[in-house]
Amino acid sequence: MKEIDDSDDVIDVFEVGEFDYSSNIPDECLACIFHFLSSGDRKSSSLVCRRWLRVEGQNRHRLSLNAQSELVAVVPVIFSRFDSVTKLALKCDRRSASIGDEALVLISLRCRNLTRLKLRSCRELTDTGMESFAKNCKGLKKLSCGSCAFGAKGMNAVLNNCSALEELSVKRLRGITDGAAAEPIGPGVAGGSLRVICLKELYNGQCFGPLIIGSKSLRTLKLFRCSGDWDKILEVIAEQVSELVEIHLERLQVSDTGLAAISKCSILEILHLVKTPECTNNGLKTVAENCKLLRKLHIDGWKTNRISDDGLIAVAKHCPNLQELVLIGVNPTCASLEKLATNCLNLERLALCGSETVGDPELSCIAAKCIALRKLCIKSCPVSDQGMEALASGCPNLVKVKVKKCRLVTSGSADWLRTTRGSVAVNLDTPEPENPDASASDGGVAEVGNEIRQVAGQVRGAFQKTGSMHREGSRMKKEVCSCLRARLVEFLIQSAQDLQVSPIVKYSALSLFTDRFYPALTGEGTKDAKSWLLQPLRESNLQLFALVAIWISSKIHDSPSPSVKSFKSLADITIKEQHFTTKDFLEAELVLMQVLKFEIGMLSIPFRFFEDLLTKFSEVARVGKQLSLEACMDIMDLIYEKGEISSFNCSSHHLAASIVVAAYAITVPLQKSEFPILVWVKFVTSCREEDIVDTVKNILMHVFEA
Template sequence: MGQSLSAAKLRSRRDWDQRQRSKPKSTSLICPMQAEEAEERERSSIDGSSDFISNLPDECLASIFQSLSPADRKRCCLVCRRWLIIEGQSRHRLSLNAQSDLHPLIPCIFSRFDAVTKLALKCDRRSVSIGDEALVLISERCRNLIRLKLRACRDLTDAGMSAFAKNCIGLKKLSCGSCSFGAKGMNAVLDNCPALEELSVKRLRGITDGAAAEPIGPGVAAAALKTICLKELYNGQCFGPLIIGAKNLKSLKLFRCSGDWDKLFPLIVERVTDLIDIHMERIQVSDVGLVAISNCSNLEILHLVKTPECTNAGLSAVGEKCKLLRKLHIDGWKANRIGDQGLIAVAKSCPNLQELVLIGLNPTKLSLEMLASNCLNLERLALCGSDTVGDAEISCIAVKCIALKKLCIKSCPVSDHGMEALATGCPNLIKVKVKKCRGVTPEGVDWLRAIRGTLTVNLDIGEQLVASASDGGAQDDGVEFPPMVAGQIGTPSIASSSMGRSTSFKFLGLLSGRSFVSCTLRRLASSNDCSQT
């Protein structure tokens, strides 16, 4: 039987060769590569082993490449010339090491990747970065660029940014950190990129300090801007004209930017009426600024991180007028200037509150009971570094917070009695994380798990981490604790597009895992010593 099949295949191959020799020469314009592929497909169909992948249209193959990881894409592009071409033409995101030796390679790189729309240029801080000529060359070959990220490109100047902005007028997102260009380069982008929606600036070294600083903005881009994030700027107030002119601005984030922001916030709020998210961390702002912010009637998210001049009066003004508030993060920095009075004002007027993070504050049962009773949608609560949150306060939360799903307690005088209250309260609670609360013991956690088998409980007491969950003790990536140095909770934002764990939680989990392993090894070593004696 096998010999007859082999003979049949030989006859079919011989007949196919004769037909090919007897065929007249085709005059159609077919390249040699296409002819070879056609012959290979015909041979494979005769042998009964059709190559379906080669028959896929370029569009389908490109769609497959886009669903692969970067490493898999690199491997696939080495399969054949066709895959190499399609992979390059279908790549829209590219990240390059922006050192000075990149310049001669730019024509070759962007000849292959000619459809890039999102580009990241990152340079090591100890290396020499690309200069203006390289950036201009990139802009000439990537005129459809919509996103650009610059990191530590210290050799870029205002002239290079001006030429880039004129070539990439469709830019929608710009993020630059530790770069050396200044106000002229930034203004060039704002004047030539009317579609710019997101702007993030960190440590822009070219901005001069003091009153002589050149103002930035507004430019034609101000009308489209929706997000502005400024970090670690010596004179961030030079962006004032841009912020005031961005009438459609939704999110304003200020991190460690020097200057008196109380003078700017009244002007900002007067012109920008649709602000939804305001984040202030270590900036000079007081109740004057908070009173101005309270006029943002659409405000939904507010972060007050290490702003010691803000008091109960400013928070009360925000609570009374910003009735749509749903996320509130406060790091009082142990200043004791925000407490029950401000929190009660929030509780009375903000029924939509879903997430509350209190760090370095000393709320009592009075304000926590009001928050639990009036904010019926409160799902996430974090209490960190408080001297007043004890068993009575946790018991109040357990009775009143019906909708609570995630609870974080860190460095608070809570004991096992507080954990016992959680056994019968908070019917929707799914995750509890307790860290550095000396009164809570592993036995108390085990008891709580025995009572509520579906509840995930993570206990971190110094070096030892006890993870207790319904799946046999697997650690869960639910509620995260903020590092006390950073001063902010690690729970992901609702508007975030990330699908994985945050960096802070990965680092925390890594440390916790090491502590757990080391503790286990110590216990094993001690048991071996006991057995030997």
């Protein structure tokens, strides 16, 4: 990184020939002008003359740097010019070595007035560096760190030194040890000032419990995808923290017990419950009855039907100040919608997404009853043009309507609504009609290639003889070789079936164990993990690690997750060579995490993508119902069993798209008007058709041996 200094390379253009009128502008006014410029224009303008360079640098308060290891050499130069920085972002990509403690300490010595710090993927930072930084920057007000490797000591150093800290956001902090050995975090001197705490994707987030409980002025608490049972911690939080006004819970193991605890926060105004399947109407009723100041409520019911009209009617009855309601995967009817409209007279924003019961009668009810409504969003609901017509004469304060993925709503009704209600912005996103020949003029492949169809026909014929693609039936494949890896994959898949875990848990476990942990055992991944489970490495030990991979995945995705006792019972039956205790399971969990360097992110596994692709496909194609998730899962199982994942050498998104096309070719009979699935996949994934065709042929010919 090259920085500009006061050398002859900077030309004083205004000193040549003409009088420099800008010299009459005070530095303070020049600084104000710089603040109105974009980042690029500001950088270019600073090169006009030495004075502008100096003024721009001295008045730049926000700075974002590429935090690769080479940054340490230029830290003195950068912060000699930018000596007034108060907001700093240090970001490193995953493939590069990040800055270490030395660079962070140098920065802290030159930025004593720092109030905001963002750290991203700074994996070389340790507890020692964070301790030194915290002592030098005691005025810090906001800290955000993600994918860093320091642990509890470093975090406690910040909390013990930064008495003005108001906001803390932590995501995937890898240095926190597991189990009972985890060092409690906080609250320190920051306990009196913290207003916002956000925890994301933490494997052992409960060690932040003392911090949350000790933050007496806490106003906002956000917990996203943190493993473990949070009911008990929420009970203690509700007893100790009385100022909470905003709570977000997403993919968390929390039940009605946790909601009962939240109900004690009597001044709560904002509540988000996203994909918390153990929360039911009873829990929501308790919250509604005690949190009467609720203004914003977001619920993603994950289509479990555990929150329905009963809970929403309780909200309508006890929360008259409700202004914003978002329901995703929840099925309200006119009974609850009418109560909400009648009792919540300030309801201005309403979103209904993925609701099977929201049709024309419900939309007509909203139009007639929701007098204060200003913004309405309807997505993936069975409403039609008739419901849209009701909006023309209802909701007198309406300013915006958004309708997405509602197949029965046509563009004509949207145009009519725009004409009738000129002041209302209508945003309509209807699924495009099927057009088998849509890509012919583009030179693309308008249907599944003949070669793919020919190969798929052989596969389908074999499957028709065996009767099923499911694991329980006879599937067409060659005899799986007796190599160790194949046996372990078979063991993991069978164990997932015996434990009856969800598909996302199974494929997350396969990703953890087969794609990452098992290959690491042959590399340098075991250097830091010294355990009798790895020395020597027996097949029975690897079977234990396979079960632990399922256990970790279930704690992340399932609520409640199976207990360790259920895994031990299964191990007693299926692992013949050795007997493992509960303590062995806990040790194996820690060893596996150490080998993976605590990197257990599973957001990019193929299952997530082809599940989403199937949902989209069913919305645009008549044959969508013939293409099942089970077929794609069977193909995915075969790919893992044959050990072909790495051979594809493609992204998870690309592989998922190829699996969907392969499943289509096998399970959907040849149509008179073939749906242009390759064109559609290219449109929704941006993958090249030729690459998808090659991968599909690879799947059909090598995995199925057609």
